[in-house]
Amino acid sequence: MAEPFDIAVLGAGPAGANAALEASRxxxxxxxxxxxxxxxxxxWRAKSAAVLSAPETPETSAGNQLRKAVSQSAIAHLGDARVWQIEQVPxxxxxxxxVGGRSETIIAKALVLAxxxxxxxxxxxGWTLPGVIGLAGATSLMKQALMPPGHRTVVSGSGPLVFFVASEIRRLGGTVAAVVTPNSRMDWIGALPSMCRRPDLMWRGMVWMADLMLARVPIFWRHAVSDVRGEDAVxxxxISKLGPDWTPLRTVKTVTSDSVCLGNGLIPALEAAQLAGLEITHAPELGGWVPKVAKDGSTNLRGVFMCGDGVGIRGAxxxxxxxxxxxxxxxxxxxxxxxxxxxxLYARYAAASSFGLAMTALSVPxxxxxxxxxxxxxxxxCESLSRDQLLHEIEAGAASTNAVKSGLRAGMGPCGGKFCQTAIARLVASTKGLEEGAVPPHTARPPLRPVPVSALAGDFAYSDLPIPKPAPL
Ligand SMILES: Cc1cc2nc3c(=O)[nH]c(=O)nc-3n(C[C@H](O)[C@H](O)[C@H](O)COP(=O)(O)OP(=O)(O)OC[C@H]3O[C@@H](n4cnc5c(N)ncnc54)[C@H](O)[C@@H]3O)c2cc1C
Known part of the structure; x- marks a missing residue:
């Protein structure tokens, strides 16, 4: 067996790559x-090779700097590699x-989850119609392929991402039919004191807003997209008006569009932490369920460290x-x-977190x-289950996400619950009259990502398979 690494870092975003760089240094x-x-x-997602010559943005230049630092370091960087199981070993x-269609094992003395x-x-x-894309997902499409989500797009969601996406769509030549956000203008005014701690980011936000206003893009404050219509596509x-707790009150407008970006905040990606055995706790101000992690990234599991948005949505x-x-x-x-x-680093971390947490407070549904x-x-x-079917299962006694999963397979499809489990947990909580914090996500199980059986079986000839002798009659 190869010599174990000192440290394995899962995730090469701002958190993981910086953890790897510090440790390698x-x-x-x-x-x-x-x-x-x-x-x-x-x-800081990299552009695909076909669009490398496109002009730089603040995100691409920050990403390029990071990628340069990684390539000049001694870090062994495994890209296109999905971690599907985590276990403690001696x-x-x-x-x-x-990786490359095969399953490989890596052993390290310490693990950093990012x-x-x-x-x-x-x-x-209608959210499953072709033409509907996640709000954050749209940023990936635009950064990697410089492609707007459609010709005429309604951009809907909470927090700052809705304005960034709308302004990027315009920059890339698309038309924004409307911006729809459950936040009110007063929500934003309330966030101003924290935003002042990062004048550079506040200025960027003001540029996005000015662009949308100059282009006379209608902005619906304290509204949400309540129905996406279309036969085979959007x-x-x-668009519906919302009450103060974001309950839909009445439909106010129909807008034609061929695409919709929808998003209601970010949630920490927990499944690797859960699989490693970290305890989780409910913290709505951090985006939902989070693992218990100290501010220096250490945890109560020996040799396991965690950092970045996975421990709470504080931003890049x-x-x-x-x-x-x-x-x-x-x-x-x-x-x-x-x-x-x-x-x-602690004071800088606190200042950066203050801005990020104010944005999270705006985004949390x-x-x-x-x-x-x-x-x-x-x-x-994945399993095409309606709210009614889930509700029936919950009313019949399923009082946890695990119970709903074993009863209906909700969360057992290819996404492994990544799309549905937050909504299902909220439905369990509201139906049973429980606090959201009383209904945790379902227990994490390997594989964390889909794994083809061929990757585990390896190469073999059928003639080599041992064939058991027929049982005596
Ligand atoms: C889709 C999306 C788009 C976003 N766009 C923006 C934006 O435009 N602007 C902005 O300010 N914020 C954006 N955010 C928020 C942003 O992710 C964070 O603030 C910041 O990137 C957090 O850095 P991080 O290193 O903690 O996590 P990330 O940057 O998310 O990095 C985590 C990395 O872990 C990898 N990973 C996770 N699990 C596995 C696994 N099992 N196997 C292999 N790899 C794995 C992922 O591929 C990812 O590269 C976005 C979030 C999402 C989900």
């Missing part, structure tokens, strides 16, 4: 694994990785600093001297939003 043998080909994560931690976030999309009628959307700047902290902590665990380096789903709305896309 201190002389640790580091492997960094990510299912994307290049470092940068969601926010040497430390073992990761099963799907798995980031995923977006929450509130299910609404043809129009209905905080993820970068938290990554450094976790990298230093992991290096310290392997016996390196880090002196006072961590102390110098309020309870009324759930009412956008009608009885026939599909909530589990």
């Amino acid at each position: 201190l002389g640790c043998r580091v492997v960094m694994i990510d299912e994307q080909s290049h470092a940068g994560g969601q926010v 040497e430390g931690w073992s990761l099963q990785i799907l 798995t980031g976030a995923r977006e929450f999309v509130q299910p609404i009628p 043809s129009s959307v209905q 700047s905080a993820a970068e600093i938290h990554g450094k902290l976790a990298g230093l902590s992991a290096a310290e665990f392997t016996g390196k001297q880090v002196g006072l380096q961590k102390n110098r 309020r309870p009324g939003l759930e009412k956008l789903a009608t009885p026939q709305t599909i909530m589990c896309r």
Whole structure:
């Protein structure tokens, strides 16, 4: 067996890549694994080869700097590699990785989990139609392929991402039919004191808004898209006015469009942390369920560290600093001297977090939003389960996400619950009259990502298969 690495870092976004860089700088043998080909994560996603010559944006230049630093370091960077299993072994931690169609094992003394976030999309009628795309998902499409989601797009969602996406669509030549956000102008005014801590980011937000206003894009404050209509693809959307807790009140407008971006905030991607055995707790101000992690990235599991949006949605700047902290902590665990380096980062981490958490507070869905789903709305896309079917199962006694999963297979499809389980947990909670924090996500099970059986079976000839003797009659 190959010599174990000192540190394996899962995730090459701002958090993971910075953790790997810090640890490698201190002389640790580091492997960094990510299912994307290049470092940068969601926010600093690399452009695809076909559009490399396109003009730089703040995201591409930050990403290019990071990728340069990684390529000049001694980090072993495994791109296009999906971690599907995590286990504790006598040497430390073992990761099963799907890479090049084969499953490989990597062993390291310490593990840094930097798995980031995923977006929450509130299910609404018509959200499964072709032409509907996640709001955060749209940023991936635009960054990687410089392609707007359609010709005429309604952009709907909470927090700052809705304005970024709308302004990017315009920059790439698309038309924004409307911007729809459940936030009110007063919500934004309330966030101003925290936003002032990052004038550079506040200025960017003002530029997006000015662009939309100059182009006379209608902005619907305290509204949501309540119905996406079309036969085989999106043809129009209905927009509804929301109450203070985001309960839909009445439909106010129909807007024609061929595409819709929908998103209702980000949630920490937890499944790797859960599989490793980290305890989780409910913290709505951090985006939902989060693992218990100290501010220097250490956890109560020996040799496991975690950083970035996976421990709470604080944004890219905080993820970068938290990554450094976790990298230093992991290096310290392997016996390196880090002196006072961590102390110098705590104040910067607090300042960056303050801005990120204010944006998260704007994005977290309020309870009324759930009412956008009608009885026939599909909530589990993989198994085509409607709200009514789920409700029936819950009313029949299923009181947890695990129970709904074993009863109806909700969360057992290819997405492994990544799309549906937050909405299902909220439905369980509201139906049973429980707090959201009383209904945790379902237990994480391998594989974390789909694995073809051929990757596990390897190459074999049928003639080599042992054929058992016929049983005696
Ligand atoms: C789709 C999406 C788009 C976003 N776009 C923006 C944006 O435009 N602007 C902005 O300010 N914020 C954006 N965010 C928020 C942004 O992700 C964070 O603030 C920031 O990137 C957090 O950095 P991170 O390193 O913690 O996580 P990430 O950047 O998310 O990095 C986590 C990495 O872990 C990898 N990973 C996770 N699990 C596995 C696994 N099992 N196997 C292999 N690899 C794995 C992922 O591929 C990813 O590259 C977006 C979030 C999402 C979900």
